[in-house]
Amino acid sequence: MQTPSPCDLLIRAGVLITQDENRSVLSDGGLAIIDGIIVASGPWAEVASAYSASRTLDLSCRLVLPGLVNTHTHAAMTAFRGLADDLPLMEWLTDHIWPVENRLSPEIVYAGTLLACAEMLATGTTCFGDMYLFEPEAARAVERLGMRAVLGEGVLSFPTRAYETPQQAFEHIEAFTHATRDSTLVRTAVAPHAVYTTSPEILQDSYALAKRLDLPWMIHAAESATETTQCLEHFGKRPVPYLADLGLLTPRSLLVHMVDIDENDIDLVAKAGAGVSHNPRSNMKLANGFCPAQKFMDAGVPVSLGTDGAGSNNSLNMFAEMNAMALLQKAHRMDPTVTKAADVLDAATLTGARALGWPELGSLAPGSPADLTALDLDHPGLAPLYEPISHSVYAATGAEVRMTMVAGEIVYEDGQFPSLPQDELNGLATTLRQWALARNQ
Numbered sequence: 001m002q003t004p005s006p007c008d009l010l011i012r013a014g015v016l017i018t019q020d021e022n023r024s025v026l027s028d029g030g031l032a033i034i035d036g037i038i039v040a041s042g043p044w045a046e047v048a049s050a051y052s053a054s055r056t057l058d059l060s061c062r063l064v065l066p067g068l069v070n071t072h073t074h075a076a077m078t079a080f081r082g083l084a085d086d087l088p089l090m091e092w093l094t095d096h097i098w099p100v101e102n103r104l105s106p107e108i109v110y111a112g113t114l115l116a117c118a119e120m121l122a123t124g125t126t127c128f129g130d131m132y133l134f135e136p137e138a139a140r141a142v143e144r145l146g147m148r149a150v151l152g153e154g155v156l157s158f159p160t161r162a163y164e165t166p167q168q169a170f171e172h173i174e175a176f177t178h179a180t181r182d183s184t185l186v187r188t189a190v191a192p193h194a195v196y197t198t199s200p201e202i203l204q205d206s207y208a209l210a211k212r213l214d215l216p217w218m219i220h221a222a223e224s225a226t227e228t229t230q231c232l233e234h235f236g237k238r239p240v241p242y243l244a245d246l247g248l249l250t251p252r253s254l255l256v257h258m259v260d261i262d263e264n265d266i267d268l269v270a271k272a273g274a275g276v277s278h279n280p281r282s283n284m285k286l287a288n289g290f291c292p293a294q295k296f297m298d299a300g301v302p303v304s305l306g307t308d309g310a311g312s313n314n315s316l317n318m319f320a321e322m323n324a325m326a327l328l329q330k331a332h333r334m335d336p337t338v339t340k341a342a343d344v345l346d347a348a349t350l351t352g353a354r355a356l357g358w359p360e361l362g363s364l365a366p367g368s369p370a371d372l373t374a375l376d377l378d379h380p381g382l383a384p385l386y387e388p389i390s391h392s393v394y395a396a397t398g399a400e401v402r403m404t405m406v407a408g409e410i411v412y413e414d415g416q417f418p419s420l421p422q423d424e425l426n427g428l429a430t431t432l433r434q435w436a437l438a439r440n441q
Contacts (some may be wrong), residue, residue, distance in 0.1 A: 004052040009033040009370075009408055010095035011057045012044050013064035014377050015388045019349050020365035023342065029064070030035050033370045035251030036407030043363055049130040059374050062402060063388055065345075066364050067126025067371035068318040069352030072218070072256045072277040072306025073148075074111030074132045076140075078119070079432040089224050089232040089286045089312075097311060100436055101133075104161040108435055109134040111428045113141035116316055118425055121147055122399035123317040124373035126405075129254070129277070129306070129356045131191040131218060133162040135177035136176055139186045144419050146411040148371070150356040151176075152191025155206050157198050166202045170209050177213050184407065187358065188213075194220040195239050196230045201245055208247050216254055216357045218277070219243075222265065249274045254355050256306065258296070259289040266292070270299040275355045278347070281315075281325040282308030293347075294338045296328045302380045304352040305344075312345055322348050326393055341393040370408040375400040 011357075016029025018041055030047030032040035040047050077097075084096035109132065120128060127148035128136055135151040142149045153162070153176065155169045163169045177188040182416040190210035192198050203219075210217040222228065222239045231239045240261060243249055250274035251435075258265075258278040269276065278293045293303045305325060307316045322344045329339035353362035360368055375382065375392075382391055404412040411418065417425070 002050075004259040007034045007039060007051045007053045009055050009057060010048060010051060010053040011064070012048075013062060013374070014060045015063045015385070016041070016364065016380060017063070017065035017345075017388055017392065018365055019066050019345070019363040023298050026057070028060070031364060031370065033408045036370055036409070037365055038364060038368050038370050059403070061376050061377050062374035063382065063385075063391070064364070064372055064374045065124075065366075065388075065392060066349045066362050067373050067404065067406065068124050068348045069304070069356065069362055070120065070128040070307050070318050071254065071304040071352045071355045072279055072308060072317065073128050073130055073316060074117035074309035074311070075130050075138055075316075076132050076134075077309030077311040078115045078316075079108060079112045079436055080309070081314045083311060085107055085314070089288055090226050092286065092312065102284045102440070103435070104159065106134045106137045108432065110137040110141050111431050113138040114145065114420065115220075115425070116310065117141055117145040117147055117411075117434065118417055118420060119310075119316045120318075121145060121417065122401060122405045122415075123319060124375075124401045124404060125316070125318050126371040126373070127353070127356065127358065127361055129189065129216075129218065131193070133160055135188075136179070139180060141184075142186055143183070145417065146185070146406050146409060146419060148185050148358070148361070148406060149178055150187045150189050150216060150358065152189035152216075155190070155192040155198065155202060157202055165378050166198075166205070170205065173209065174213065177215065187356075189216040189218055189356075191218045194223070194227065195235075195242060196227055200235075203243070203248060204246055207252075210252060215249070216355070217252050218254040218256060220257055221255040222260045223283075224286075225260050228260045238262070238265065240268050244268045244272065245406040250297065251275075254304075257283060257288070257289050259283050259293070266295055266299050266301070269296070270301050273359075275302045275304060275351075277304050277306040277355065278325060279306045279308040279321070280328050281321060282312045284324070284328070285314075286312055290328060290332050292332070293325060294333060295342065297339075302351050303347055304355040304356060305347045317398045318348055319392075319396045322393045341387070341390045344393045345389055371406050372404070373401055374403040376402045
């Protein structure tokens with residue numbers, strides 16, 4: 001008999017959704033992990049006979065799947081959760097969000113991002129793409145909680161609390177990128193806010209920076225009919241053709257929202273190889289319309305999923321986004337066969353990882369980081385179990401998450417975060433609320 005090879009950790013899963021190239025789903029599955037990387041994935045009996053470890057994690061009553069990838073949020077905007085609801089996008093932004101953001105500080109970004117990371121880990125997300133200000137503070141929060149993030153300092157044409165000019169923003173981004181080069185948890189992106197808050201020169205300069213540093217380039221695009229009207233008035237083109245004519249649609253580009261679009265827009269994005277981040281619940285709450293995600297996918301466009309910020313969602317729960325994506329597309333197309341559960345899970349894992357330039361993530365196959373989440377199979381909302389992928393999209397709510405792991409380390413388990421005590425977490429919420437309400441004092 002062959003001697004088992006040593007590994008750091010063995011995991012036994014009641015059900016294992018691997019998201020490998022064959023989309024294998026295993027009953028009584030197993031993972032072997034060395035230095036935070038999966039070295040074997042398969043039936044438990046085979047993995048356990050091939051590897052030995054000083055530590056075995058028994059998740060035999062759990063549904064284990066790859067950690068979810070949220071490709072668009074504004075993490076620190078947990079500070080605005082519920083602050084201004086039931087409003088149109090532009091009124092929400094200009095009358096309620098931007099005035100408070102004029103008092104934004106590094107400390108508030110750190111506190112808001114800590115709270116966001118805790119929420120995401122508790123609902124199975126292990127990596128997110130961010131667009132906000134003071135992103136080095138967000139990085140500090142991400143590193144502390146032990147999750148992964150691709151952080152993009154938002155670039156706007158007007159002064160912000162983080163910088164006075166777009167050029168200063170570019171300098172901050174470059175310095176931040178160099179400072180995080182050795183991090184295994186934090187990567188960076190270039191994130192101009194939108195066509196209506198920038199100029200052609202800013203957009204082209206931002207893309208040139210992303211290309212030079214080999215970073216993802218992400219932008220809010222075609223989020224509303226108002227944006228389209230403004231773009232036509234100022235530049236004589238709809239947002240997508242405007243970006244295309246500036247040379248900004250490439251495989252490096254991640255277009256967020258893509259709600260107010262036409263068939264020509266879809267064709268331009270598909271031919272360019274750009275990606276789309278679909279944020280269904282935020283778009284529905286702001287009544288901006290529907291991203292035709294299925295049409296994009298039919299055209300070969302990689303569609304990933306994002307939550308947007310907690311100020312306009314009002315949660316950062318990717319299980320809720322998966323459910324919304326599937327149901328919204330079916331209702332919009334009046335066809336129950338479109339946007340199948342497997343396609344939606346791909347959007348929340350593999351496609352999301354690629355959209356953020358981190359293709360190693362999103363699966364539990366050999367060579368992938370051991371980033372995963374485990375759902376309680378004893379939860380009545382998951383019983384009986386027939387199709388695990390279907391349950392992940394249509395039945396799971398995020399409340400069933402019992403454990404989340406990043407790089408082989410448990411970062412959330414049964415309501416607890418190893419690096420964030422509950423009393424400190426409670427204090428963060430109090431701090432953010434007091435800060436936000438101080439605008440009226």
